[in-house]
Amino acid sequence: MELHSMKSLPHDDSKKKGPIAWMAGHSVTANLLMLVLLVGGFFLGYRIKKEVFPYFELDRVRITVPYPGASPQEVERGIILAIEEAVQGLEGVDEVRSSAKEGVGTVTVEMIEGENLQKLGQDIQSEVDRITSFPEDAEEPRVVIVARKRFVVSLALYGDQSEGVLREYAEYVRDRLLQDPDITQVELVGVRDYEISVEISQDKLR
Structure with missing residues (x-):
């Protein structure tokens, strides 16, 4: 008859000491921590300054x-x-x-x-x-x-009207847009400066 001696191997507890094992054993605390991180992330996300074309x-x-x-x-x-x-x-x-x-x-x-x-x-x-x-x-x-600065939106005005009428309407749109507190700058492009024309008859020039 042969006798075999059996020795039990030492149990390795190191696998239970990691962060995942700790969370598994403290599920309530882990859920609360996750909730705090989610709420904090949403709160900070809304407060971060966002610009499509930054200044x-x-x-x-x-x-x-x-x-x-x-x-x-x-x-x-x-x-x-x-x-x-x-x-x-x-x-x-x-x-x-x-x-x-x-x-x-x-x-x-x-x-x-x-x-x-x-x-x-x-x-x-x-x-x-x-x-x-x-x-x-x-x-x-x-x-x-x-x-x-880089523009965000380009708005074109056109129609069967004179240049003066289109310019007046463009200035009206510009002034209305500038009333919005979130809009800081609106520029008109493609328009000519106003000119004053003075015509005097040749008889009066003599």
Whole structure:
């Protein structure tokens, strides 16, 4: 007769110590945790800002000064050089680029990455306001933070009407759309500026 000794293997309890095993043993707590996560997810989802075409800034500030009737050389001497000297030493300025065209001067200031764009815009506005050497015929400088927007909807108006009637109706639609607090900008494109025509008979010109 042969005797066989049998030894029981040690029971491995490590498999019961994982998160799944814990949830299986605490079903009420697991269900409550899942409910909290679902409610929190829905709540945060409605609060997240959503934009189809997002608005974003380009880390640039643009200064534009109209100077009617001036040549590019006059714009450079009277407008561009004064602005460049005023903004060149400001904190946060990375690069200054200028453009002098007939009747208008433009200076674009690029910001160092990580700086405060709003503060830089305010500093540039203050420095430009201190400039007293602009020509008398130069108009008020415009300082704006360059931003890019993409349109969401394009609406076309057409019909068997004159250009003036279509423009008036387009302006009416624009004004109605701007009454909606969720709409911040509506632009008219494809329309010509108004012109004034003065006709005098040749007899009165003599």
